[in-house]
Amino acid sequence: MLYLISILVVFFYHESGDENNPIKQLIKIVDDPSQPLDTRIEAAYLIGKLGVSAKEAIPHLITVLRRLQGRELEPLQIAIIDSLAQMGYTARIALPALTMASGRSIDIDLAIKRATKAILSTTDEHDVTSLVKQLGSSDPSQRLRAVDALRRLGDEAKEASSALMELLDDADYTVRNAAIEALLTISRDRKIPDAIIRAIAKDLNESDPLRRLLALYRLGKIGSPSAIVADEVDKLRNDTDTNVRRVAQEILNKILNTEKK
The missing domain is CATH 1.25.10 (Leucine-rich Repeat Variant)
Structure with missing residues (x-):
């Protein structure tokens, strides 16, 4: 679920040109002690799911990790460490901080071990x-x-x-x-190869409505070449999810109208 949300966040950010950088907003949540712990943890994991594209968050994550002591907010520490692991090669600057955080608890040490292995094994x-x-x-x-x-x-x-x-x-x-x-x-x-368009269209049959929505948005972004899967898109006009039905109609109109032009 987090991965899908992260993809949609980045998609809408680039599409809208919104100046409110979503990565910076997530960093603020992680760093804000007034936020509920679960919210801070979810924000940290979401940053990790964004991978290297969220590398600007690395120094901030390191700062929060260093600020916490012992087993203080242990779940958040683990979330931050796991997030750094998802950054791969670019998170090598975090290795000293991970070393300093070792010995705080068994679970934190296990997270550090996983993260160190993940960071060092990437190229x-x-x-x-x-x-x-x-x-x-x-x-x-x-x-x-x-x-x-x-x-x-x-x-x-x-x-x-x-x-x-x-x-x-x-x-x-x-x-x-x-x-x-x-x-x-x-x-x-x-030109987008037909194989890619058909691969996207396969996700129109996914049980998760977020996955179907993501596939629809991608087909709409491609435009007229997506007309080769118009029949699959048309089926979603009767989808059980209201948002999927609405977006399916919009995307169908877009790809067919673009094709006519």
């Missing part, structure tokens, strides 16, 4: 060859980090397109959708 996000190799990892979190790094490289990662295409059938939903996002970014100035 430089600009090394496309190494990132492509990482796509073949048996660990979904490693594949996800590599995909996210390639997405950030954009056109520079076009040689990784074939490897990313193979992940369109990945067993892990999060990895599969991250691969779709990466391919859409890399193909931004070129």
